[in-house]
Amino acid sequence: xxxxxxxxxxxxxxxxxxxxxxxxxxxxxxxxxxxxxxxxxxxxxxxxxxxxxxxxxxxxxxxxxxxxxxxxxxxxxxxxxxxxxxxxxxxxxxxxxxxxxxxxxxxxxxxxxxxxxxxxxxxxxxxxxxxxxxxxxxxxxxxxxxxxxxxxxxxxxxxxxxxxxxxxxxxxxxxxxxxxxxxxxxxxxxxxxxxxxxxxxxxxxxxxxxxxxxxxxxxxxxxxxxxxxxxxxxxxxxxxxxxxxxxxxxxxxxxxxxxxxxxxxxxxxxxxxxxxxxxxxxxxxxxxxxxxxxxxxxxxxxxxxxxxxxxxxxxxxxxxxxxxxxxxxxxxxxxxxxxxxxxxxxxxxxxxxxxxxxxxxxxxxxxxxxxxxxxxxxxxxxxxxxxxxxxxxxxxxxxxxxxxxxxxxxxxxxxxxxxxxxxxxxxxxxxxxxxxxxxxxxxxxxxxxxxxxxxxxxxxxxxxxxxxxxxxxxxxxxxx
Amino acid sequence: xxxxxxxxxxxxxxxxxxxxxxxxxxxxxxxxxxxxxxxxxxxxxxxxxxxxxxxxxxxxxxxxxxxxxxxxxxxxxxxxxxxxxxxxxxxxxxxxxxxxxxxxxxxxxxxxxxxxxxxxxxxxxxxxxxxxxxxxxxxxxxxxxxxxxxxxxxxxxxxxxxxxxxxxxxxxxxxxxxxxxxxxxxxxxxxxxxxxxxxxxxxxxxxxxxxxxxxxxxxxxxxxxxxxxxxxxxxxxxxxxxxxxxxxxxxxxxxxxxxxxxxxxxxxxxxxxxxxxxxxxxxxxxxxxxxxxxxxxxxxxxxxxxxxxxxxxxxxxxxxxxxxxxxxxxxxxxxxxxxxxxxxxxxxxxxxxxxxxxxxxxxxxxxxxxxxxxxxxxxxxxxxxxxxxxxxxxxxxxxxxxx
Numbered sequence: 052x053x054x055x056x057x058x059x060x061x062x063x064x065x066x067x068x069x070x071x072x073x074x075x076x077x078x079x080x081x082x083x084x085x086x087x088x089x090x091x092x093x094x095x096x097x098x099x100x101x102x103x104x105x106x107x108x109x110x111x112x113x114x115x116x117x118x119x120x121x122x123x124x125x126x127x128x129x130x131x132x133x134x135x136x137x138x139x140x141x142x143x144x145x146x147x148x149x150x151x152x153x154x155x156x157x158x159x160x161x162x163x164x165x166x167x168x169x170x171x172x173x174x175x176x177x178x179x180x181x182x183x184x185x186x187x188x189x190x191x192x193x194x195x196x197x198x199x200x201x202x203x204x205x206x207x208x209x210x211x212x213x214x215x216x217x218x219x220x221x222x223x224x225x226x227x228x229x230x231x232x233x234x235x236x237x238x239x240x241x242x243x244x245x246x247x248x249x250x251x252x253x254x255x256x257x258x259x260x261x262x263x264x265x266x267x268x269x270x271x272x273x274x275x276x277x278x279x280x281x282x283x284x285x286x287x288x289x290x291x292x293x294x295x296x297x298x299x300x301x302x303x304x305x306x307x308x309x310x311x312x313x314x315x316x317x318x319x320x321x322x323x324x325x326x327x328x329x330x331x332x333x334x335x336x337x338x339x340x341x342x343x344x345x346x347x348x349x350x351x352x353x354x355x356x357x358x359x360x361x362x363x364x365x366x367x368x369x370x371x372x373x374x375x376x377x378x379x380x381x382x383x384x385x386x387x388x389x390x391x392x393x394x395x396x397x398x399x400x401x402x403x404x405x406x407x408x409x410x411x412x413x414x415x416x417x418x419x420x421x422x423x424x425x426x427x428x429x430x431x432x433x434x435x436x437x438x439x440x441x442x443x444x445x446x447x448x449x450x451x452x453x454x455x456x457x458x459x460x461x462x463x464x465x466x467x468x469x470x471x472x473x474x475x476x477x478x479x480x481x482x483x484x485x486x487x488x489x490x491x492x493x494x495x496x497x498x499x500x501x502x503x504x505x506x507x508x509x510x511x512x513x514x515x516x517x518x519x520x521x522x523x524x525x526x527x528x529x530x531x
Numbered sequence: 532x533x534x535x536x537x538x539x540x541x542x543x544x545x546x547x548x549x550x551x552x553x554x555x556x557x558x559x560x561x562x563x564x565x566x567x568x569x570x571x572x573x574x575x576x577x578x579x580x581x582x583x584x585x586x587x588x589x590x591x592x593x594x595x596x597x598x599x600x601x602x603x604x605x606x607x608x609x610x611x612x613x614x615x616x617x618x619x620x621x622x623x624x625x626x627x628x629x630x631x632x633x634x635x636x637x638x639x640x641x642x643x644x645x646x647x648x649x650x651x652x653x654x655x656x657x658x659x660x661x662x663x664x665x666x667x668x669x670x671x672x673x674x675x676x677x678x679x680x681x682x683x684x685x686x687x688x689x690x691x692x693x694x695x696x697x698x699x700x701x702x703x704x705x706x707x708x709x710x711x712x713x714x715x716x717x718x719x720x721x722x723x724x725x726x727x728x729x730x731x732x733x734x735x736x737x738x739x740x741x742x743x744x745x746x747x748x749x750x751x752x753x754x755x756x757x758x759x760x761x762x763x764x765x766x767x768x769x770x771x772x773x774x775x776x777x778x779x780x781x782x783x784x785x786x787x788x789x790x791x792x793x794x795x796x797x798x799x800x801x802x803x804x805x806x807x808x809x810x811x812x813x814x815x816x817x818x819x820x821x822x823x824x825x826x827x828x829x830x831x832x833x834x835x836x837x838x839x840x841x842x843x844x845x846x847x848x849x850x851x852x853x854x855x856x857x858x859x860x861x862x863x864x865x866x867x868x869x870x871x872x873x874x875x876x877x878x879x880x881x882x883x884x885x886x887x888x889x890x891x892x893x894x895x896x897x898x899x900x901x902x903x904x905x906x907x908x909x910x911x912x913x914x915x916x917x918x919x920x921x922x923x924x925x926x927x928x929x930x931x932x933x934x
Contacts, residue, residue: 408673435790436790437796466681485792500695
């Protein structure tokens with residue numbers, strides 16, 4: 052067994068940013084606030100699961116996903132209580148069917164718990180494990196956590212094949228510390244008093260695991276090039292680092308002002324930020340917080356210079372669009388019910404059909420004709436090329452990773468949409484194949500024919516009455 | 532080659548209700564009204580009808596499944612009654628069933644009924660598309676872009692490609708499309724049975740709210756309730772019943788087989804099924820130059836852009852030149868080849884299953900010289916055409932009628 056650690060990494064932040072001033076403007080009569088900066092908010096068709104898929108795609112952009120042996124997903128906001136998110140993610144990523152999957156939930160530290168489980172898997176002789184963490188927690192309108200929480204996802208792949216950061220060791224603690232909670236049926240997270248969360252919570256628990264780990268590895272704060280930790284509140288971040296013995300230059304800037312407190316995703320997104328900047332030889336210390344804490348140390352290797360893409364989180368931070376309407380935010384998050392059109396309720400999902408067609412729907416598989424080479428979506432038995440028409444000569448063909456071009460499009464004001472107009476397009480894929488896809492993460496007036504698009508795994512519908520989250524792929528305009 | 536259906540079947544009686552929002556009428560009321568008019572027109576007794584067809588798309592709005600609604604409403608005793616459904620071609624399909632039965636010698640007199648009662652939905656538009664009518668069955672719910680009717684958008688995408696290909700700006704293109712709707716509103720204003728009877732201007736069309744860009748409100752047809760019926764007999768018996776029977780010259784159907792939706796060759800500026808259907812129909816009817824030989828047309832103007840590409844797909848206008856004909860007034864009521872003399876789907880209204888027979892009703896009345904203020908001078912041959920589905924993937928029906 053070689054050295055184990057992180058083989059690749061990725062991040063995803065939803066495109067929309069809600070400036071906290073927008074929330075103040077709407078709710079100043081209720082909560083005079085005090086928090087500045089902006090938070091990342093997911094589009095109406097995103098949730099923790101879709102953001103995790105996006106982060107995983109970002110983390111495996113230079114990797115053959117068929118070499119992945121499992122997926123661990125950490126979140127406190129998984130779409131289903133019973134029905135595994137990691138299994139859905141592995142379908143969307145088109146992993147081998149014999150992978151190991153697991154959901155880690157409950158605690159905000161579940162991101163590092165999943166990461167440690169994946170490192171243990173490698174330690175036990177296993178191979179590449181994809182670890183992703185995502186959250187989109189809701190604070191009650193008018194609450195301070197509403198201002199605090201942001202949406203996002205991080206992912207790393209662990210293994211022993213040329214790691215970019217070698218795992219040196221970890222130190223954990225468990226505590227039933229009552230900072231945040233959400234019970235069955237709760238839509239919003241309840242928070243304890245901020246001073247209590249600080250003084251009895253992260254200000255004690257994070258130093259305990261950080262110092263515990265340094266001692267265990269026989270290191271001092273000076274040996275650490277960068278430390279990233281999840282300490283909930285921006286104003287306490289620098290103080291805590293100083294208290295633990297770190298200089299300001301050693302402390303990874305928190306994401307609170309640019310993305311918000313990302314829940315279970317905070318450690319992995321923070322790690323992405325650290326790895327975007329890391330140099331070979333750097334020692335990175337990462338600490339989570341939530342019902343205890345985990346601290347981990349990694350040593351960055353020369354392998355990191357071989358990665359072609361080192362702007363994983365920085366690109367997410369740069370690719371943003373202001374959401375200027377607080378009401379729209381409430382609608383996107385399902386807080387404010389709206390009329391999307393009478394009679395436009397969601398048709399039942401025929402689950403045996405969805406199961407049979409899962410490669411088509413979840414992994415965006417079509418077919419390619421072995422006789423004439425024409426890719427076609429959805430899968431056909433008889434070739435759609437009028438000059439071919441070969442029968443049963445198809446092989447599976449994966450469209451999800453392929454770019455396409457907008458052949459034609461429309462902005463439909465009659466279609467049911469939470470964010471009208473519904474924009475959809477006839478997409479022509481590079482290498483062949485054509486189908487109609489909804490466009491997302493774009494505004495009315497911004498789409499042109501010939502524009503490049505890539506495919507993004509999104510929530511197609513949420514059938515609240517029947518408890519079904521329907522997922523499918525949409526097209527997102529990409530800058531050339 | 533089979534010799535086709537030309538001059539084997541004649542229509543001796545037709546009926547058509549007013550199309551519109553019939554809040555106070557049921558599907559039964561509408562069927563009885565259309566049927567009684569057709570029966571009186573044909574001058575026969577109900578018991579002479581030996582087979583019947585019922586065309587409708589939506590079973591879930593008022594009508595229900597099977598052809599039993601027709602059999603039980605009209606009290607047709609123990610004869611074969613069959614429901615047919617082929618999207619917007621359903622009405623023409625029911626007439627085709629009746630005509631083929633008569634032409635085959637299976638019976639002498641048959642009834643075709645088209646009916647739809649969409650306004651019972653309680654909301655505007657059509658039933659949600661993902662429930663029943665997606666071209667890929669209920670799999671469509673899981674992969675199509677939205678969960679309502681994608682038709683305005685699919686035709687909107689065609690308009691965009693058409694303008695692009697032939698070098699029209701969006702404004703120029705919309706102005707040409709507007710003239711199509713203005714013409715149909717003019718014709719519809721003279722038709723007491725039409726749903727929408729108000730004249731409009733090009734500016735009204737241009738300024739209307741966008742439905743599915745670039746198409747606006749007046750680029751879209753109305754959604755209506757209505758029924759239409761036809762009684763057909765063997766051609767050699769026609770004169771026994773009617774002094775002025777109208778003869779079927781051709782009935783053709785062509786369905787797209789999916790290439791347009793999935794294969795990148797399709798240019799999205801025409802509808803292949805309509806063109807293929809037209810070629811077959813003209814051959815069956817013995818028409819060599821449709822632009823010269825046809826006297827009038829009732830085509831499937833579900834959207835203004837649809838009517839525009841139909842002009843080209845039916846080989847009336849050369850490819851890319853339909854706008855020249857529109858600007859020249861070629862399709863106006865007093866033009867060379869009047870189109871939509873009754874107001875079309877745009878103004879007469881569009882109760883899906885009834886529309887095909889409604890079109891035949893207008894051609895029938897025109898050929899008999901009974902079209903009142905809308906009467907076209909000395910018509911010889913008329914064409915009706917439906918297209919169900921969406922531009923890359925649909926079914927076209929064509930009927931040609933004459934003396």
